[in-house]
Amino acid sequence: MAFERLRPGWPSSRRLAAFVAGMAVLWVVVGSPLSTLDHALLTFHMVQHLLLMTVAAPLILWSGSGDTIRNSMPIELARRVAYGVPGSVFCWIAGTGVVVVWHVPAAHQLGMCSPSWHAIEQASFFAGGLLFWWPVMGSGDSSDPSTRGFVPLYLFLATLPCDALSAFLAFCGRVVYPSHHSASVPFSLSPLQDQECAGALMWFWVTIAYLVPAIVVTVRMLSPSAAPAIDPGRASL
Numbered sequence: 295m296a297f298e299r300l301r302p303g304w305p306s307s308r309r310l311a312a313f314v315a316g317m318a319v320l321w322v323v324v325g326s327p328l329s330t331l332d333h334a335l336l337t338f339h340m341v342q343h344l345l346l347m348t349v350a351a352p353l354i355l356w357s358g359s360g361d362t363i364r365n366s367m368p369i370e371l372a373r374r375v376a377y378g379v380p381g382s383v384f385c386w387i388a389g390t391g392v393v394v395v396w397h398v399p400a401a402h403q404l405g406m407c408s409p410s411w412h413a414i415e416q417a418s419f420f421a422g423g424l425l426f427w428w429p430v431m432g433s434g435d436s437s438d439p440s441t442r443g444f445v446p447l448y449l450f451l452a453t454l455p456c457d458a459l460s461a462f463l464a465f466c467g468r469v470v471y472p473s474h475h476s477a478s479v480p481f482s483l484s485p486l487q488d489q490e491c492a493g494a495l496m497w498f499w500v501t502i503a504y505l506v507p508a509i510v511v512t513v514r515m516l517s518p519s520a521a522p523a524i525d526p527g528r529a530s531l
Contacts (some may be wrong), residue, residue, distance in 0.1 A: 309358045316353030319345050324416060331405060335483070336474045340492040343396075347389070350528040351423025355431040363424060382429040382444055387517050389426025390455050392418050397459055399470055426452070432509065442468040443515060449508040456500040463493030 322328055323342045332339040355363075395401055396415055404414035430445055463470065469485045483491070 309356075312353050312384075313359065316350045316357060319350040319353065320420070320446055323350070334474070335489050336471060336485075336488050337483075337495060339474075340495055341391070342504075344417070344496070344499050346416065347393070347417040347423035347426065348499065352427045352431060355424065355427055363507070382448060385425045385428050386448060386452060389422045390452055392422030393459070394455055403473055406471075446508040446515075451506040453500055453504050456504075457497060460493040460497035460500070461494070464490045465493075470488035511522045523526040 323345050328338060328342065332342050396405065396418070401415075405412045429448065467486075469489060471489070473483055476490060
């Protein structure tokens, strides 16, 4: 769709760099000291989720790994994400649904208290990120013109549930996740201050990650170079 022309012309070194960068971000999330702070600070927990969905996932897709990922999917799932607006809707629901479900207090508590569920939580954010960015990065059927003008709306609508969630965390005035309340909180932050920082971070980060690409795509669509060429033979009729 919007970015499908970037990858094929990329030198293999750039695709490799995108893949290595994506894997490095994954390591930062699951293997670096950051991974030990997410139980103490909701803000770091939020950073993990945002890195998985808005940095690692698009970098992996940008590296040209989309075909490999699609070939490893179950056939029915690959069909769902491959073509047109229905596939984009499915990917949007999957990506935003992961964010909403794991911020339900009961689900969040489950991920915090169980190492196995915590691993599932992290994996689902990365998988949800791959599905969410799939139509944007052109990993589906880039020849379908019905999807090309869909990207700005797709990205804008994705900010709405995130904005609602971040506003709730920042302004509700109470601690939503008691697991962080019971932990020893570093940096002299109270649990409520930590939660407010997490909400503000989510709002700012998602705005940049989703709306900036939407603006870029819109500008490209409206630029004269994006207009279809006119067939001289037909123009003379």
